[in-house]
Amino acid sequence: MTLGYLRVSTDKQTVENQRNEILNYCNNNSLNGKVEWLEVKMSTRKSERDRKLDELFDKIKSGDTVIVSEMSRLGRSTQEVLQTIDKLMSHKVELHIVKQKLVVNPNNKNDFISKAMITLMSLFAELERDLISQRTKEALKARKALGIELGKPKGTIQASKYDEHKNRIIELKELGLSLNKIVKNHLEPVMGKSNCSVQSLSTYLKKRGL
Structure with missing residues (x-):
């Protein structure tokens, strides 16, 4: 079985871009069998169970292939990403990561290059998230120091179902x-x-x- 794991952080986002990336990847890499999908639309800060990683592991069996559009879909932090990959390897499942152009083979226990690249890229992704969060907090703090009111301007009328x-x-x-x-x-x-x-x-x- 080839399973495409799709995840977005909010209900306002769509998984279609991820789906298209995975389908294009399959077509370009002779993975033309039927792709089953596991779609998750939840916050990245939810628990592993809420993100349905448990459902992923219930579905897969030895010899299957799991494809994700990018590494960040496997976890919020470097530790989570590595734990998920290790668990996939213990299930003897081959993992394809489209954006990073990585294939992690469970039968190659000495694939140190892939492991090193995964660790580094996960660290960089986590660092980038932290930097963005820090810049956002600093920008808000600076605006507040200048007396600029935060939030929506007074009198703003939000859209309504009516x-x-x-x-x-x-x-x-x-x-x-x-x-x-x-x-x-x-x-x-x-x-x-x-x-x-x-x-x-x-x-x-x-x-x-x-």
Whole structure:
């Protein structure tokens, strides 16, 4: 079995780029068999179980191939990456890392070059994350020292689930319908009962000056 392991850190991101990279890699490297997918959309700071690495290890067996688009998909830190790779090797699974152009063969116990490259690249990736975090904190601290307010400007109106129904809501209000009737008879059928309420609609109208 060839398994593509796809992971993004938030629900706002997509795994399609990773999927395309892995498929292109398979086509270019004569790995043309069916690729099964394990897709995970969770924070990198979740536990190993929450990131479904346990599901990955439940799926694989000796002789399988696991492909990831880049090394960072295997863990948040150098230690996590190396632990995951060691565990894959203990399962006799071959690991392909597309971006870094690495193939880690479980049958080659003396592949010191691959191990050294994985360790170095994981360290550099972890260092880069730390530097970005540090620069972000320093930038925020500097802005605060200059008296610049952090966060969204006052008066900023965020998008709302009611926006696409705004004109209909205004029309119904002008016809004299109560908020309760607007919600029960007009919004619930299209938005779902759990996605709208009189209270949230009232708040929406006040913020919009309606």
